[in-house]
Amino acid sequence: xxxxxxxxxxxxxxxxxxxxxxxxxxxxxxxxxxxxxxxxxxxxxxxxxxxxxxxxxxxxxxxxxxxxxxxxxxxxxxxxxxxxxxxxxxxxxxxxxxxxxxxxxxxxxxxxxxxxxxxxxxxxxxxxxxxxxxx
Amino acid sequence: xxxxxxxxxxxxxxxxxxxxxxxxxxxxxxxxxxxxxxxxxxxxxxxxxxxxxxxxxxxxxxxxxxxxxxxxxxxxxxxxxxxxxxxxxxxxxxxxxxxxxxxxxxxxxxxxxxxxxxxxxxxxxxxxxxxx
Numbered sequence: 502x503x504x505x506x507x508x509x510x511x512x513x514x515x516x517x518x519x520x521x522x523x524x525x526x527x528x529x530x531x532x533x534x535x536x537x538x539x540x541x542x543x544x545x546x547x548x549x550x551x552x553x554x555x556x557x558x559x560x561x562x563x564x565x566x567x568x569x570x571x572x573x574x575x576x577x578x579x580x581x582x583x584x585x586x587x588x589x590x591x592x593x594x595x596x597x598x599x600x601x602x603x604x605x606x607x608x609x610x611x612x613x614x615x616x617x618x619x620x621x622x623x624x625x626x627x628x629x630x631x632x633x634x635x636x
Numbered sequence: 637x638x639x640x641x642x643x644x645x646x647x648x649x650x651x652x653x654x655x656x657x658x659x660x661x662x663x664x665x666x667x668x669x670x671x672x673x674x675x676x677x678x679x680x681x682x683x684x685x686x687x688x689x690x691x692x693x694x695x696x697x698x699x700x701x702x703x704x705x706x707x708x709x710x711x712x713x714x715x716x717x718x719x720x721x722x723x724x725x726x727x728x729x730x731x732x733x734x735x736x737x738x739x740x741x742x743x744x745x746x747x748x749x750x751x752x753x754x755x756x757x758x759x760x761x762x763x764x765x766x767x768x
Contacts, residue, residue, distance in 0.1 A: 507655075507662045514666030521669075550670040552663075559656065560716045561663035564670055613668055616737060620662045623744050627658075630751050631651075635758035 506561065507624040513563035514617040520548045520566050521610040525603050532598040535579070537586040543596040545572035545603075572597065643761070646687065647753045653683055654747040660716055661740045664731050671727035676716040677739060 524546045536542040546569050552562040574597030582591030641648050657678050667673040721730035 507659050510659060510662040510666050514662075517666070518669075550667070552667045552670050552673045559659065560676065561656075561659035562667055562673070563663060564666040609669065612733075613665070616665050616668075616733060617662075619737075620658075620665055620740060623740070624658065624662070627744060627747050627751075630748065634751065634755055635762070 505628070506559070508621060510561055510563045511617045511621040511624070513565065515614060515621075517548070517550055517564045517566050518610045518614040518617070520569070522607065522614070524548055524569060525607045525610065528596075528598050528603050529600065529607075531596060532600055532603075533595065535584070535586055535593040535595045536576075537588045537593060539576050539578070539594045542576040542594045543598075545574065545596060545598045546570070547572065547606075574599075644754050644757055646684075647750045647757070649687055651747060651750040651754070653678065653680065654743045654750060657743040658740060658747065661736050661743060664719075664736045665733065665740070668729070668731040668733050668736070671729055673729050673731060675719040675721075675731045675736065677719055678716050 528545045531543040534543045548569050549567040551565050551567045553565045554560065554562045576594040576597055579593050579595060580591055581587055581593050584593045586593050657680075660676055660678060664673075664675040664677075719730060719732075719735070722732055722735065724730060
């Protein structure tokens with residue numbers, strides 16, 4: 502039903518933004534998960550968005566999460582010889598999570614989510630009004 | 637007269653156009669964070685002109701199919717156009733959320749207006765039919 506395509510589009514945005522919020526939550530939760538091995542330390546995750554147009558569905562594009570990639574930022578090396586996770590030289594490695602960047606991502610995702618909810622609400626109201634035409 | 641409904645005039649098609657616009661703008665808003673995405677919208681004036689011109693071929697036989705477009709899709713002339721970015725971003729995305737929200741509200745309002753026109757037309761037709 503083509504008149505309900507707007508719900509698919511707004512819904513795709515909601516799910517994409519919630520994936521983004523999930524990765525932000527994961528990154529913030531693990532911002533202090535240190536490790537004694539720089540290869541095993543947590544890496545910040547981020548989703549990759551892509552615009553998709555379904556064939557025969559008109560020009561409007563929904564959004565799709567292509568995948569979640571791991572950040573290439575180098576882990577932070579800290580000298581903490583008393584730390585239980587410290588390696589032989591007394592270093593621990595913290596993930597290269599930029600907390601400020603994650604907060605900005607969170608705000609942006611929340612705003613995009615909100616505007617898609619508004620779009621959905623408006624579309625629902627208009628669809629309901631269309632159904633009651635002539636009454 | 638092609639494509640223009642004798643009962644409801646241009647409003648039925650205007651509704652379709654505004655619905656398509658809302659779909660496009662919802663897509664723009666959905667892709668506000670997609671790198672490289674270009675925002676698009678339909679030009680009402682252009683579509684209106686094309687609909688009024690009604691590019692219908694003369695039919696010499698009753699069985700011939702009409703070329704008049706019943707909707708707005710599939711016509712490259714009336715296809716959506718890219719929005720000119722006010723503040724282009726580094727990742728190539730041209731979606732300006734404020735503009736899109738304003739345009740969405742505009743399309744929703746015009747859709748409601750169209751519904752109102754059709755609704756009152758229906759009511760007057762009904763009163764003409766029932767004679768009360």
